[in-house]
Amino acid sequence: MSWPDLPAGTGFGLANLPYGVFSTPGTAPRTGVAVGDSVLDLAAATGDPVHATGSLNAFMAQGPEAWAALRQRLRAWLTDEAHRSAVEPHLLPRRDVSLHLPVEVADYVDFYSSRHHAENLGRMFRPDSPPLTPNWQHLPIGYHGRAGTVAVSGTPVVRPCGQRKAPADEAPTLGPSQRLDIEAEVGFLVGVGSVLGARVPLADFSQHVFGVCLVNDWSARDLQAWEYVPLGPFLGKSFLTSVSPWVVPLAALEHARVPPPARDVPLLPYLDDADAGPWGLDIALEVRLNGELLSCPPFREMYWTAAQQLAHLTVNGASLRTGDLFASGTVSGPGEDQRGSLIELSWGGREPITLADGSTRTFLEDGDVVTLTASAPGPDGSRIALGEVTGRVQPARWTATDRQEGRR
Known part of the structure; x- marks a missing residue:
């Protein structure tokens, strides 16, 4: 079970956690994760500059171990109430964000x-x-x-x-x-x-x-x-x-x-x-x-x-x-x-x-x-x-x- 209030039948539940690049008015594009009708601001939640670059490339380049570790970390954050006070302020309504090209396309x-x-x-x-x-x-x-x-x-x-x-x-x-x-x-x-x-x-x-x-x-x-x-x-x-x-x-x-x-x-x-x-x-x-x-x-x-x-x-x-x-x-x-x-x-x-x-x-x-x-x-x-x-x-x-x- 997750502590965020996820809409019934959402395709953006904890089994998914897709990545994207978003911005809000007056802010630079950064990495987010879709959670129900919200976006988790990874740059703010993790403090890791890899998520503040405006594309997924730097994170993708880290490889499967890094991908699996962050996925496990996100699922722990969103299921354990002990993390709620630290994570919840970084959940933004998806309707309030602008979405950008998620990667710098190489070929x-x-x-x-x-x-x-x-x-x-x-x-x-x-x-x-x-x-x-x-x-x-x-x-x-x-x-x-x-x-x-x-x-x-x-x-x-x-x-x-x-x-x-x-x-x-x-x-x-x-x-x-x-x-x-x-x-x-x-x-x-x-x-x-x-x-x-x-x-x-x-x-x-x-x-x-x-x-x-x-x-x-x-x-x-x-x-x-x-x-x-x-x-x-x-x-x-x-x-x-x-x-x-x-x-x-x-x-x-x-x-x-x-x-x-x-x-x-x-x-x-x-x-x-x-x-x-x-x-x-x-x-x-x-x-x-x-x-x-x-x-x-x-x-x-x-x-x-x-x-x-x-x-x-x-x-x-x-x-x-x-x-x-x-x-x-x-x-x-x-x-x-x-x-x-x-x-x-x-x-x-x-x-x-x-x-x-x-x-x-x-x-x-x-x-x-x-x-x-x-x-x-x-x-x-x-x-x-x-x-x-x-x-x-x-x-x-x-x-x-x-x-x-x-x-x-």
């Missing part, structure tokens, strides 16, 4: 690890070929994104501009994306780096990864379709990636661990997790558009786990750095109501989505608000909340001069 990698998502896109764009490319079941496919455009939930989504060329067009034009999309994903944050030239094996996953957040990898499908051959995603992805402000410690997800789906082909030893312990995670996502529930993607269906993604990311000797973010790729399940992107939900724009107010969508319109939330099993039937990541679409910053330039 950003995005994977493509949902079989259902990959097969859906393959059927759309390669109807006369197998839905999966020959390499897909042998390695976690990914691409390097732009760390400087990773932003915290609530950051406006300015409609991106770039080159577009529909199949019937004779030449490309420059202009705002007309097929702006979402990708519901789960992200993993590296706390402890690795040495250049060394691999990180599957068994060392929890020695490097600090925690989990939600990710919306906004995507301009028309820009992406024109540019991606032969090198892959670039401007169609790099304009913004939104992350949730709370980072759930990996230790909080112990009850969510499940075996991944059965693999169809033998895996090379560095990816074979049969004896390494399962790192599938039973995380239930929800995708809402303007408050209306659109889909419920199940993360437990992901073909490649985060441990396999990390092992593959480093198998060539690439080093990890504190603050590295790698995301799962779009999470989609087998059902039509389990798809994690609009391009799947509208089947490439050919099957418009009808909303409760009678309006329809194929892709996002200006003013639309997308919110991703998620939860996972905790102890004794409880649920662990991963918070939310939200973004509102704003019109492109596109002037009359730009329009003229785009037609040249």
Whole structure:
């Protein structure tokens, strides 16, 4: 039992204790922990300057022993009345704080690890070929994104501009994306780096990864379709990636661990997790558009786990750095109501989505608000909340001069 008065069914109970960076009016950003509807000011409660830096990086870099020690200390503080008088003054109402990007992102990698998502896109764009490319079941496919455009939930989504060329067009034009999309994903944050030239094996996953957040990898499908051959995603992805402000410690997800789906082909030893312990995670996502529930993607269906993604990311000797973010790729399940992107939900724009107010969508319109939330099993039937990541679409910053330039 805890002495703080926690709301019934809160996903931010003592089994969770997610970390974030917050500020109050007139104060500098610092580390906090979500406890029910409150935030515990760690900089003030601990007196440790590592929590006053304005990001989680310095604490994450301390490694698993430090992470476990602080978690144990927090649980003791919040369950033993003897600590109440010292701790309670540092509990602030969550409604009164501003939340910031929790980490200084070092590198950003995005994977493509949902079989259902990959097969859906393959059927759309390669109807006369197998839905999966020959390499897909042998390695976690990914691409390097732009760390400087990773932003915290609530950051406006300015409609991106770039080159577009529909199949019937004779030449490309420059202009705002007309097929702006979402990708519901789960992200993993590296706390402890690795040495250049060394691999990180599957068994060392929890020695490097600090925690989990939600990710919306906004995507301009028309820009992406024109540019991606032969090198892959670039401007169609790099304009913004939104992350949730709370980072759930990996230790909080112990009850969510499940075996991944059965693999169809033998895996090379560095990816074979049969004896390494399962790192599938039973995380239930929800995708809402303007408050209306659109889909419920199940993360437990992901073909490649985060441990396999990390092992593959480093198998060539690439080093990890504190603050590295790698995301799962779009999470989609087998059902039509389990798809994690609009391009799947509208089947490439050919099957418009009808909303409760009678309006329809194929892709996002200006003013639309997308919110991703998620939860996972905790102890004794409880649920662990991963918070939310939200973004509102704003019109492109596109002037009359730009329009003229785009037609040249």
